[in-house]
Amino acid sequence: MLLNWQSHRHLSEFSTFGIGGQIRFFATITTEEEAIEAFAHIRKTSFPFFILGKGSNCLFDDAGFDGVVLLNRMDSISFSENFVHAGGGASFSLLGMQTARRGWGGLEFASGIPASVGGAVFMNAGAHAQETSTSLAKVVYLERSGRLVEWEKKDLAFSYRVSPFQKMEGMILSASFELVRRDDARTWQKTLLEQRIRTQPLKEKSAGCVFRNPKDSLGAGALIDQCGLKGTCVGGVAVSEIHANFLVNRRGGTSRDVLDLIAMIQERVYRETGVFLEPEIKIVTPHG
Numbered sequence: 087m088l089l090n091w092q093s094h095r096h097l098s099e100f101s102t103f104g105i106g107g108q109i110r111f112f113a114t115i116t117t118e119e120e121a122i123e124a125f126a127h128i129r130k131t132s133f134p135f136f137i138l139g140k141g142s143n144c145l146f147d148d149a150g151f152d153g154v155v156l157l158n159r160m161d162s163i164s165f166s167e168n169f170v171h172a173g174g175g176a177s178f179s180l181l182g183m184q185t186a187r188r189g190w191g192g193l194e195f196a197s198g199i200p201a202s203v204g205g206a207v208f209m210n211a212g213a214h215a216q217e218t219s220t221s222l223a224k225v226v227y228l229e230r231s232g233r234l235v236e237w238e239k240k241d242l243a244f245s246y247r248v249s250p251f252q253k254m255e256g257m258i259l260s261a262s263f264e265l266v267r268r269d270d271a272r273t274w275q276k277t278l279l280e281q282r283i284r285t286q287p288l289k290e291k292s293a294g295c296v297f298r299n300p301k302d303s304l305g306a307g308a309l310i311d312q313c314g315l316k317g318t319c320v321g322g323v324a325v326s327e328i329h330a331n332f333l334v335n336r337r338g339g340t341s342r343d344v345l346d347l348i349a350m351i352q353e354r355v356y357r358e359t360g361v362f363l364e365p366e367i368k369i370v371t372p373h374g
């Protein structure tokens with residue numbers, strides 16, 4: 087028995103939105119053995135489970151989660167030649183910084199994205215025309231069944247904010263990335279980070295961009311801005327004045343506030359532009 091199960095933790099502690107109620111069973115995973123033990127426990131019960139990275143792309147419910155939440159904290163980062171290997175719980179932002187500092191290109195965009203490596207692979211996070219999947223080489227994955235699988239990138243199909251892991255049940259334990267020599271990697275990484283600091287409300291509680299950018303149209307932020315919605319509030323949650331695709335939790339906002347604001351934006355943008363905005367964030371209900 088390696089795991090320390092807890093039942094007093096709240097999702098708000100792990101959410102960049104600062105929203106989310108109590109978790110029925112919570113454990114932190116720091117090794118492969120702990121992950122295997124946790125899945126054995128999940129298989130014995132009928133509870134739903136949720137894998138938590140850095141909680142930067144999720145809207146959790148005020149009613150919490152009536153099941154098992156596993157927080158991935160496998161956070162090693164190691165280099166070998168032109169590859170970097172990272173635990174699923176490692177900081178994606180740190181990975182972007184460390185690779186660029188060593189003169190490796192491919193993950194410069196990651197610096198400033200408050201994700202875990204597992205969460206970035208799961209979401210195929212991206213920015214500035216770079217995506218996580220581009221430099222991804224391999225993923226070590228633990229299926230709910232307890233089977234360990236090593237996925238090669240060539241066997242995985244990714245697209246805009248979509249990964250095959252979104253249709254699987256299990257945990258990304260680690261990922262390896264193949265990097266390219268780039269003398270100006272550090273300069274490029276710093277430029278992207280400065281741009282992010284200038285254009286995003288990084289001092290406020292948010293989950294990044296709430297809506298996916300629609301195809302063949304202006305970006306979601308531009309559409310919301312065009313409808314005059316910057317600054318609009320529902321309860322404690324507002325549309326950021328800095329970036330209209332960011333909803334920010336200013337005064338003890340609730341999951342209901344966020345959902346109502348999302349619905350209001352969708353309705354208004356559809357009415358005024360004919361474009362229906364799909365959420366990019368994962369809306370996690372108490373039952374999964």
Ligand SMILES: Cc1cc2nc3c(=O)[nH]c(=O)nc-3n(C[C@H](O)[C@H](O)[C@H](O)COP(=O)(O)OP(=O)(O)OC[C@H]3O[C@@H](n4cnc5c(N)ncnc54)[C@H](O)[C@@H]3O)c2cc1C
Nearest residue numbers: 139140141142143174201202204205206211212257258294
């Ligand atoms: C200020 C800010 C800026 C942002 N900028 C960007 C950006 O530029 N580009 C971008 O793409 N996103 C951006 N995001 C959104 C977010 O950081 C990404 O979607 C990120 O990939 C989520 O990673 P996470 O570890 O926080 O995942 P979480 O929010 O914890 O989880 C997201 C989903 O991934 C799953 N998951 C997480 N870890 C694992 C794992 N190890 N195994 C299996 N499933 C897992 C979860 O179950 C959940 O379904 C931003 C967010 C914020 C708050």
